[in-house]
Amino acid sequence: MLGGKKVKKTVSIFTLALCLLVLMSYPVLAKTINVWTGFPELEPFYKWAGAEFSKTHPDIEVKVLSTSLREFEQKLVTSIPTGTGPEVFDVGPYIAIKLIDAGLLPVNPPELDSYLKSGAWSQFAVDYVTIKGKTYGLPLMNGSRAALFCNKDMFKEAGLDPNKPPTTYKELMEAAQKLTTYDKSGNVIRSGLSLRISGGGSGLTEKFRFVLHNAGADLIVPTGDGKWKNGIDNEAGRDALRYYIDALHKYKVDDPQVKHDSDAFVTDTTAMFLRESWVIGEVKSKNPNLNYGVAPMPGWRRHDTLSQPWAIYMSSEGAKSKEVVEFMKFLTSTQAAPQLIELSGWIPERNFDSASLVKETPQYEFFVNPPKEIGFYADPVIPAFDEIQTKIADELMEAFLNKKLVDNPKGIEKTVRKMANMIDSILKRYKAYGK
Structure with a gap:
């Protein structure tokens, strides 16, 4: 009887080791960063950014969901309170302020706050995402300047x-x-x-x-x-x-x-x-x-x-992830700025070198270098x-x-x-x- 127990124990250990070996032979499931937008023209940009980000973060998968703006806003305001929304999303200030007032959007962590105030954005843009002395999100693009x-x-x-x-x-x-x-x-x-x-x-x-x-x-x-x-x-x-x-x-x-x-x-x-x-x-x-x-x-x-800074934000769940913070910075980087224009037509809110852009497409001139007599x-x-x-x-x-x-x-x-x-x-x- 005692020998039988030893055999069973040996078999159990062997079975466990075999299971672990099988599991290790499969790739680790990627962490997912879900991105939502109400601007379908931004979808190619987010997909490009996800593919580029995955090159340096191979365990990260970026999934993008785009719908009409009104449908997106309705979906967002019902999902964020329940923790079922995206990790990253872009939205206008009038929706963001509702979520901020309700305590549903996290304040920028020190890393993003310092990045925002590094000089990459105008003071106007920084002030626009500053609520009661605290910053929320990063200005991605100028949502108007019509x-x-x-x-x-x-x-x-x-x-x-x-x-x-x-x-x-x-x-x-x-x-x-x-x-x-x-x-x-x-x-x-x-x-x-x-x-x-x-x-x-x-x-x-x-x-x-x-x-x-x-x-x-x-x-x-x-x-x-x-x-x-x-x-x-x-x-x-x-x-x-x-x-x-x-x-x-x-x-x-x-x-x-x-x-x-x-x-x-x-x-x-x-x-x-x-x-x-x-x-x-x-x-x-x-x-x-x-x-x-x-x-x-x-x-x-x-x-x-x-002139309407349009920002990207993190959900409370997203803010807990170091990778989400890094992805936020990548989306608003100098590397991403030309792709935002090329893939969507929207102008980055951050400062960037626009000379080659205007040379190739003169119609962008007003949007990046508006005349001094124009106010905002x-x-x-x-x-x-x-x-x-x-x-x-x-x-x-x-x-x-x-x-x-x-x-x-x-x-x-x-x-x-x-x-x-x-x-x-x-x-x-x-x-x-x-x-």
């Missing part, structure tokens, strides 16, 4: 100088009237100016603010006591809405029935539109022979453009702002389709006041309203 895209061939066809694009919103409307083409029934075939008039969400309101801000108004303005109130119930706010109404229904330089935005520009169905640098990448991939130029945002009472503004970093933009987008879409607002000052005033009251109501609910 400019005017112009089809040069269409300018020539209309008798306009392609090297002298409109510099004011008045000139923009005048040029758009000359650039628009119609069928025999007077329907727009090719818009002279493609405006963002549908799609919903905060993006529509953001594009409306291109006109609103330079007209001299803002959605919300500070009251001096750390609070805010609406900034549109005034002449400038009414002028901005009237500009859209006139473009759509009075001068008919755009129409809801034709293609819009980048789809219209790359398919030669609009002559001009206002958008960010990523459009350059879109043109390269879909219509590389398009003859076009990029000019500064037109001016009005102001001459500014939206940014989204207010408060939790209420995303809801304000989203709710106002619904009001704007309805207003844009209302032909009765043409040459109707009282109707314009009533519509703007309704939006102003809605803004103040939201601010009050967030306890952010001031007089």
